[in-house]
Amino acid sequence: MPPVTERIRQSLVSLHMARALETLDQTLSRLEKGEISAIEAIDELLAEELILREGRRIGVGLRTARLTPIKTLESFDFSFQPSLDRHRIMALAQLEFIKRAEVLHFLGPPGTGKSHLATALGVAAVRAGRSVYRNTLAELIEALSKAEREGRLVEKIRFYARASLLIVDEIGYLPITSGGANLFFQLVNARYEKGAMILTSNRGFAEWGEIFGDPVVATALLDRLLHHAVVVQIEGASYRLRHHADLIPEHTRAHANITPPPPPKRRGRPPKIGGANQFSG
Ligand code: ADP
Ligand code: MG
16 A cells, blocks of 8 residues: 555555646645644645636636636726726626626727726626626637538527627728628527527617618617617727827717617517518528
């Protein structure tokens, strides 16, 4: 029978507890010196292992969520954006909106921190053990179109529907074809009341008809995306251009034409959609 410490070492190897194995000698030495009790030694070994595993899990989660470059709420300068209520953002960082499968909209002109805040909330969600996926609307539609061409659309929508938080960045920068809008609608429908989303846009909801190239599809999208929704509107200067205020033309300086959201209303039935598109309603 090998000595106890040797057995512990072997057990840690078999259990793939690399960090605990690494710490073992040091912990045993502190135990021998009477610096810690046996129970504290067990606690120390397990805690070290847990910290390593948590770190690894978060790293993998952040990479698969495509949340790099990492942004955090700690690195967000709220004093630069006075229109933004810090307490409200901190309340959102409690992530209850994810449990409630709500949609969080960040609206505002370019450079006001919409993507930063969306990413920071995504990072907080990964840390809290949630699955997150982030992409731009253009990337999302490109991926859905590709999947459709290859006959894998159902699978792809299922993939995007799986994350507990889906972040769709940059709505409104690029025009969307009606085919693309249709695919996005199918995804939104699949997630509706099942999974949370964060959307960022530099355009007001009134302009969605133009962005998605079809007012009917835009109405159907907004119907779902504003039902259980939180709208955070940022009105301020671009952080990117904070040292170049003199170079920015006056008319683009203050705020883009973000129209206030229509009051979230919900009819008994989703809107009737006519025409050749393949909406189920
Ligand atoms: P938007 O998505 O609204 O166009 P971003 O979130 O991409 O803007 O912000 C542009 C850059 O400025 C990013 O590098 C972001 O981290 C940084 N940034 C924006 N607002 C702030 C802020 N208030 N404090 C710290 N960094 C900020
Ligand atoms: Mg952005």
